[in-house]
Amino acid sequence: MASTYSMASTSFGANSRFDRQLSRILNHATAIFCEKGYEGASIRDLSRASGLSLAGLYYYFQSKDELLYLIQKHLFTSVMERLKENLKTAADPEKRLRIFISNHLAYFLARPKAMKVLSHEDDVLKGALGAEIRTLKRQYYHCCADLVEELKLTKKLKFKSRAVVLCLFGMMNWIHTWYNPRVDGDAATVAREIGNVFLRGIYASTSGR
Amino acid sequence: MASTYSMASTSFGANSRFDRQLSRILNHATAIFCEKGYEGASIRDLSRASGLSLAGLYYYFQSKDELLYLIQKHLFTSVMERLKENLKTAADPEKRLRIFISNHLAYFLARPKAMKVLSHEDDVLKGALGAEIRTLKRQYYHCCADLVEELKLTKKLKFKSRAVVLCLFGMMNWIHTWYNPRVDGDAATVAREIGNVFLRGIYASTSGR
DNA sequence: GAGTTAAACGGACGAACGTTCGATAGATAT
DNA sequence: ATATCTATCGAACGTTCGTCCGTTTAACTC
Numbered sequence: 315m316a317s318t319y320s321m322a323s324t325s326f327g328a329n330s331r332f333d334r335q336l337s338r339i340l341n342h343a344t345a346i347f348c349e350k351g352y353e354g355a356s357i358r359d360l361s362r363a364s365g366l367s368l369a370g371l372y373y374y375f376q377s378k379d380e381l382l383y384l385i386q387k388h389l390f391t392s393v394m395e396r397l398k399e400n401l402k403t404a405a406d407p408e409k410r411l412r413i414f415i416s417n418h419l420a421y422f423l424a425r426p427k428a429m430k431v432l433s434h435e436d437d438v439l440k441g442a443l444g445a446e447i448r449t450l451k452r453q454y455y456h457c458c459a460d461l462v463e464e465l466k467l468t469k470k471l472k473f474k475s476r477a478v479v480l481c482l483f484g485m486m487n488w489i490h491t492w493y494n495p496r497v498d499g500d501a502a503t504v505a506r507e508i509g510n511v512f513l514r515g516i517y518a519s520t521s522g523r
Numbered sequence: 524m525a526s527t528y529s530m531a532s533t534s535f536g537a538n539s540r541f542d543r544q545l546s547r548i549l550n551h552a553t554a555i556f557c558e559k560g561y562e563g564a565s566i567r568d569l570s571r572a573s574g575l576s577l578a579g580l581y582y583y584f585q586s587k588d589e590l591l592y593l594i595q596k597h598l599f600t601s602v603m604e605r606l607k608e609n610l611k612t613a614a615d616p617e618k619r620l621r622i623f624i625s626n627h628l629a630y631f632l633a634r635p636k637a638m639k640v641l642s643h644e645d646d647v648l649k650g651a652l653g654a655e656i657r658t659l660k661r662q663y664y665h666c667c668a669d670l671v672e673e674l675k676l677t678k679k680l681k682f683k684s685r686a687v688v689l690c691l692f693g694m695m696n697w698i699h700t701w702y703n704p705r706v707d708g709d710a711a712t713v714a715r716e717i718g719n720v721f722l723r724g725i726y727a728s729t730s731g732r
Numbered sequence: 733g734a735g736t737t738a739a740a741c742g743g744a745c746g747a748a749c750g751t752t753c754g755a756t757a758g759a760t761a762t
Numbered sequence: 763a764t765a766t767c768t769a770t771c772g773a774a775c776g777t778t779c780g781t782c783c784g785t786t787t788a789a790c791t792c
Binding site: 350351352353354434436438473474476477478480481483484485486487488489491492497498504507508510511512514515516517518 | 559560561562563643645647682683685686687689690692693694695696697698700701706707713716717719720721723724725726727
């Protein structure tokens with residue numbers, strides 16, 4: 315009974331055979347959770363999709379909850395990892411915020427199904443697993459909030475930080491409901507457009523109304 | 524067997540005793556769908572919450588699907604009704620767009636659970652019921668898109684209309700994940716803030732980048 | 733090639749699911 | 763007083779659910 319998991323960079327990270335198979339299963343699970351929702355998806359759906367038996371699947375995880383936990387945890391740690399790497403290349407506050415936006419969109423528009431699972435099954439997990447995911451999410455939020463605060467101080471802007479940061483997340487995360495690469499261009503294009511709206515939106519606000 | 528429903532203005536509209544009871548049930552259903560999600564919520568949960576038996580509930584609707592349909596349909600028609608009323612009071616394109624935003628937020632921040640059900644259970648309805656809801660949604664989207672287009676022409680602005688309209692919806696609809704009236708102020712306050720970010724965001728864009 | 737571990741399986745468990753049937757109490761109409 | 767209709771109920775139907783037990787095959791190790 316293998317009970318520790320290792321995570322690498324691409325997809326769900328694969329070293330040993332166990333990791334590779336688990337990765338395959340998590341990818342199938344992501345697709346199914348995306349299509350039917352966590353509650354609407356059954357382990358039997360996953361069994362059909364992955365070609366493994368019901369009992370065979372349970373060799374790789376302990377419960378349906380843990381399945382969702384593994385997916386969400388991997389996504390948060392993975393996008394955060396890339397963010398930290400990308401932020402090293404710039405010191406200018408505006409550029410750094412643009413990097414956050416393009417990192418977020420590049421990562422999640424390349425994984426639209428994962429994006430939906432992350433934002434749609436946001437508060438499904440209860441107990442310890444849910445608490446851990448919420449912690450990761452809060453860390454990611456604060457990365458963005460810090461960048462906005464940095465910019466705000468540098469340019470002496472005036473706005474409610476909480477509100478505008480959550481506006482930015484709204485613009486970015488709502489995308490999974492409408493994005494079509496053929497109509498809307500690639501991730502970099504959308505990142506530039508959202509960055510434009512957001513930065514102009516907060517730049518003009520040096521006075522009250 | 525009663526098979527036609529009437530809808531009035533407040534909550535779920537109540538004329539006859541039947542309508543009043545149906546309204547009560549739909550309100551309970553909204554709360555439960557909000558808390559557990561459509562798939563995760565059971566008719567038994569609704570039975571417990573409403574104090575009616577399982578079989579007694581089915582006197583008021585034909586299926587769980589129809590329950591969700593009734594909720595979503597009422598919300599769309601109801602918010603649209605108010606919008607049209609409110610738009611009568613202004614002719615200036617910018618004011619009209621601000622009215623759309625404040626109408627949307629006033630309506631949905633007063634019904635946070637309904638807001639979540641509407642955006643969270645967006646694509647669960649299949650078949651004819653789902654198609655009808657999607658039509659209502661498209662109409663509502665176009666109301667907003669037309670207002671943005673109006674403003675764009677008047678002020679000779681330059682941007683991808685589709686992208687910015689969906690950015691606006693993103694900001695507005697993401698709110699159900701974070702809004703706290705004690706921290707973030709009332710609906711009018713949030714509407715002003717989002718309106719500021721959005722309008723400044725699109726006003727500055729008369730050139731390409 | 734014997735022995736051990738890893739990986740998968742069939743088949744079942746009890747519980748919960750959406751839905752329906754036939755019965756019934758109260759109200760309304762004749 | 764009788765008949766009809768509205769609103770409700772208990773009890774069950776057939777499915778599907780997540781999970782687990784015992785066993786078997788496949789893959790290494792020595």
